[in-house]
Amino acid sequence: MAVSPPAIEVSGLRKAYGGKTVLDGIDLSVPQGSIYALLGPNGAGKTTMVNILTTLLPADSGTARIMGDDVRRADRIRPLISVTGQFAAVDNLLTGEENLIMMANLYRLGRGRAKALAADLLEKFDLAAAGKARGATYSGGMRRRLDLAMTLVAEPRVIFLDEPTTGLDPRSRHAMWEIVRDLTGRGVTIFLTTQYLEEADQLADRIGVMDHGVLVAEGTADELKRRIPGGSVRLEFSAADQLAVAAGLVAEAERDPKALALRVPTDGGLRSLRTLLDRLDDAGVEVAKVSVLSADLDDVFLALTERSTAPTGRPAALAGQPTAQKEML
Amino acid sequence: MSASIAVRNSGTMLHRSLRHGVRFPMMLITGLVTPVILLLMFVYIFGGALGSGADGMPGGRSAYLDYIAPSMFLTTVCYGGGTTAVTVSVDMTQGIVNRFRTMPISQSALMAGHILGGVLRTLAAVGLIMAAAVGLGFRPHASAAQWAAAAGLLLVVTVGLTCLTIAFGAAAKSPGGANTAVLPLQILPLISSAFVATRTMPTPVRLFAEYQPFTPIINTLRGLLVGGPIGQDAWIAAAWCAGAALIGFTWSRRSFSRRR
Numbered sequence: 001m002a003v004s005p006p007a008i009e010v011s012g013l014r015k016a017y018g019g020k021t022v023l024d025g026i027d028l029s030v031p032q033g034s035i036y037a038l039l040g041p042n043g044a045g046k047t048t049m050v051n052i053l054t055t056l057l058p059a060d061s062g063t064a065r066i067m068g069d070d071v072r073r074a075d076r077i078r079p080l081i082s083v084t085g086q087f088a089a090v091d092n093l094l095t096g097e098e099n100l101i102m103m104a105n106l107y108r109l110g111r112g113r114a115k116a117l118a119a120d121l122l123e124k125f126d127l128a129a130a131g132k133a134r135g136a137t138y139s140g141g142m143r144r145r146l147d148l149a150m151t152l153v154a155e156p157r158v159i160f161l162d163e164p165t166t167g168l169d170p171r172s173r174h175a176m177w178e179i180v181r182d183l184t185g186r187g188v189t190i191f192l193t194t195q196y197l198e199e200a201d202q203l204a205d206r207i208g209v210m211d212h213g214v215l216v217a218e219g220t221a222d223e224l225k226r227r228i229p230g231g232s233v234r235l236e237f238s239a240a241d242q243l244a245v246a247a248g249l250v251a252e253a254e255r256d257p258k259a260l261a262l263r264v265p266t267d268g269g270l271r272s273l274r275t276l277l278d279r280l281d282d283a284g285v286e287v288a289k290v291s292v293l294s295a296d297l298d299d300v301f302l303a304l305t306e307r308s309t310a311p312t313g314r315p316a317a318l319a320g321q322p323t324a325q326k327e328m329l
Numbered sequence: 330m331s332a333s334i335a336v337r338n339s340g341t342m343l344h345r346s347l348r349h350g351v352r353f354p355m356m357l358i359t360g361l362v363t364p365v366i367l368l369l370m371f372v373y374i375f376g377g378a379l380g381s382g383a384d385g386m387p388g389g390r391s392a393y394l395d396y397i398a399p400s401m402f403l404t405t406v407c408y409g410g411g412t413t414a415v416t417v418s419v420d421m422t423q424g425i426v427n428r429f430r431t432m433p434i435s436q437s438a439l440m441a442g443h444i445l446g447g448v449l450r451t452l453a454a455v456g457l458i459m460a461a462a463v464g465l466g467f468r469p470h471a472s473a474a475q476w477a478a479a480a481g482l483l484l485v486v487t488v489g490l491t492c493l494t495i496a497f498g499a500a501a502k503s504p505g506g507a508n509t510a511v512l513p514l515q516i517l518p519l520i521s522s523a524f525v526a527t528r529t530m531p532t533p534v535r536l537f538a539e540y541q542p543f544t545p546i547i548n549t550l551r552g553l554l555v556g557g558p559i560g561q562d563a564w565i566a567a568a569w570c571a572g573a574a575l576i577g578f579t580w581s582r583r584s585f586s587r588r589r
Contacts, residue, residue, distance in 0.1 A: 090424070
C-alpha cells in the first residue's frame with residue numbers, strides 16, 4: 001500500500017470563460033482530514049474552483065485529483081465527495097425529513113436505514129422539531145444545517161462547502177462553525193470557500209488567499225499574519241500643527257490629516273512604543289489618544305488583494321482601515 | 330451506471346416530482362381547475378348559441394358538448410404542459426439540481442422523473458375533465474376499441490407535449506419565461522377545429538387552422554369518440570406527437586446536462 005494521497009491535489013489549474021481568465025494556474029494540496037479555506041473577494045474564482053473539483057465543470061488545463069483520482073473521472077470522484085453550493089441545496093417543497101430520505105434513497109440505502117438516518121441527522125443538526133416542516137419555511141441557518149445534513153447522508157471523504165455561512169446571522173454562523181469543526185473529527189477533509197477572514201481563521205488548518213484567479217498567498221493563519229510584521233500604533237492629535245510636528249519626527253508614519261492622526265508601524269513591543277512616545281514627548285508634541293493595532297488577517301487580506309487590484313503604489317499593508325483595536329491605551 | 334440503479338434513481342425522482350405537483354397549489358389550480366372552468370364556460374355560456382344551427386352543429390347545448398368534449402381533453406393536456414414547464418423551471422432554479430449533478434447517481438434520473446411525473450399529472454387532469462364532461466351529459470357512443478384508441482392517442486399526445494414543455498421549462502431563464510413559452514400551446518387549440526368547424530373561418534385563418542398540429546389530433550379524437558371522418562388525420566396526429574416528443578426529448582437532454 002502506497003502512502004495515502006492528499007485529499008485534494010491541484011496543479012496548474014486554468015479556466016477561462018469567453019476569453020476572461022477565471023483561474024490562472026492554481027496549485028494546492030490539502031492533506032486528508034484537514035480543513036482548507038479558500039479565501040477571496042467576490043469574483044476571485046472560488047466557486048469556479050469548487051465547480052471543477054466537484055465534476056461540475058471541466059478545467060481548460062492542469063490537473064486536479066481527489067483522493068488520488070483525476071476529477072475528470074466523474075464516476076470515480078462523485079462517490080467520494082459531497083457538495084453544498086453557494087445557495088443552500090435543499091428542496092424547498094419537501095420537508096426536512098423528506099429531503100434527507102430522498103438523499104438516502106438516491107444512495108439506495110434501503111427504507112429502514114433511510115428513515116433512521118434521517119431521524120438521526122435531524123437530531124444531530126438541531127432540526128428534529130422542524131423535520132416535518134417544508135424547506136421553504138426554514139430560516140437561513142436552518143437551511144444551511146439541513147444542507148450540511150444532506151451532505152452527510154453518503155458519508156463522503158471530502159466535503160466542499162461553498163460559502164457556507166454567507167448571509168447568516170452571527171449566532172447561526174457560530175453554530176455552523178461548531179458543526180464543521182465536529183466533522184473533521186471523523187477524518188473527513190473539508191474544502192471551504194469564504195469571504196470572511198474570521199471564518200478562515202477560526203476553521204481552517206491552511207488558508208489560500210485567492211484574487212483574480214491566482215493564489216496570492218497560502219499558509220496557516222499564523223503564517224499569513226506573520227507576513228505583516230507587528231502591527232501599528234495610531235496616534236491622534238488635537239491640532240493640525242501638532243500632527244505636522246509629529247509627522248516630521250516619525251518618518252515612517254502614514255498621515256491621516258482628516259482625523260488628525262498618524263499611523264506608525266511597530267513590532268508591537270513595549271520598548272519601541274516607549275521610544276516612540278518619548279520622542280514625541282521630548283519634542284513637546286501633545287498626543288490626544290494612542291491605540292495599538294495588532295495585525296490580523298484583515299490586514300493580510302487587504303494587503304495581498306489590494307496589491308493586485310490597485311497598483312497605485314500605496315503601501316499595501318496600510319491600504320485599509322485597521323479593523324481590530326485589540327488594546328486601548 | 331447500471332440500468333437498475335438508473336431505474337431506482339428515476340423512481341426516487343418521480344416520487345419527488347409527484348410530491349412537488351401536490352405541493353404547488355397554484356400549479357394544481359392551473360392544471361386541474363382551468364380546464365374544468367373552460368369546459369363549463371363553453372358549454373353553459375357559448376354552448377347555447379354555438380350549438381344551435383351554427384354551421385353544421387344542430388342539436389343545441391348537448392350536441393355542442395359532444396363536439397367540444399374531445400377538444401377539452403386535448404386542451405387539458407396543453408394546460409398540464411404549462412404546469413409541467415413552470416414546475417421544471419422552478420426546480421432548475423433550486424440549488425439542489427447542482428447537488429444532484431455532483432452525486433453518484435444516474436444523471437438522466439432527474440429528467441426521467443420530470444417526464445414521468447408530468448405525464449402522470451396530466452393524465453390525472455385528463456381523467457378529471459373526462460369525469461366532468463360525463464357529469465355534464467357527455468355520452469359518447471364509442472366502442473371499447475375506439476375508447477382504447479382514443480386513450481392511446483391522448484397518452485401519445487401527453488408524452489409528446491410533456492417532453493416539449495419540459496424542454497421549455499429547462500431552457501427558460503425563469504418560471505415566468507417558462508410560462509410565456511408555453512402560452513402558444515394553450516392558445517393554438519382555439520385556432521383549430523376544437524370549438525368551431527374550420528370551414529366557418531375566413532380563408533387565411535382556416536388554412537392555418539387546418540394545417541396546425543392540433544386540428545388533426547382533435548379530429549382523430551372526435552372521430553373515435555363521437556364519430557366523424559378521421560382519414561389521414563390519425564397518421565398526421567401521430568407524426569406531430571412523435572415530432573414533439575423527439576424534439577422535446579433531445580432539447581431537454583441538452584438543457585438538463587447544461588450547468589447553470
